[in-house]
Amino acid sequence: MVTVKLKPLFEIAQLLKPYTRVFVIGCQLGSGRCKNGGLREAFKVAGYLELHGFKISGVKSPGGTCILERLSSPERDILKEAESSSDAILSLACGAGTQLIAENVSIPVITGVNTLFIGVERERKYFDEYCVACGDCVISETGGICPVARCPKSLINGPCGGAIAGKCEVDPSIPCIWYKIESRLDSLNSLSLLERKVPPKDYRSWVYPRRLVLEE
Ligand code: SF4
Ligand code: SF4
16 A cells, blocks of 8 residues: 655644635545545544634545546535635645646645555554556566565665674664575575576656556
8 A cells, every 4th residue: 555644733834824614635546545644544644633723624545546537416516515625635646646636626725745655554553665667667576575665775686795793784673684585485495586686677668657548
C-alpha cells in the first residue's frame, strides 16, 4: 500500500490560514489503512481546526480518493459538495489522490499528509518500505526480496561487503538484505542464482511521469 504520515496539526492549521471554511477529505485506501488519513484522522483534524477558529463544512472519506472520478454517487459527489460549501479542501489522501481532487475542483486543495512509500504493515502500526516502483522488477532472481527498496544502496548485485554481524552498515537497525536474500535462496535450493550477475537496471522505465495503459 502507499503509506502516508499525517503532518503535525499546527502545520496543517498554518497551511490553511488564508481560509475560513474547510472541507476535510480522507481516503480509506492507503491513508486509512495506515491510520494517518482515514475517516478517524479526518475527524481528529477537523476537531483541531474547529478549536482553532476554522469552520468545518464537511468531513468525508471515500473508498478510494485516487479512483474518485470513477466512483458512483454519492461518493463522487463529495467534490461538488466540498466546492460549493468551502474556501478550501484539506486532503488526507496520498499525493496521487490529492492531485486528482485538485484537478476536479476550482478551489484550493491543501494536503495534510506527507506521502512516504509503498510498504507493508509488518506489525500493528509498523510499516516497512518494500518497493520503490522501479518499473523493472528483479525479485524473481532475488528470492522474492527487493534489494532496490530494502538495501540503502539499492545494490542489485550485492552485498557491498560492509555488513557487520549480518546488520547493514548504513543502518545497523536493519539486517543486510543480501543476507536475507542468500538465506532465502538457500532454502529454495536456488543459491546458483547468486552466481549470475543481474544486468544493470533499465532506468528508462523510471522516467517520470510514468503511465500504465491496459490492453483490451
Ligand atoms: S525490484 Fe523492487 S522496487 Fe523494483 S518493482 Fe520490484 S519490488 Fe519494486
Ligand atoms: S550492508 Fe547490505 S543492505 Fe546494507 S548497504 Fe550493504 S549490501 Fe545493502
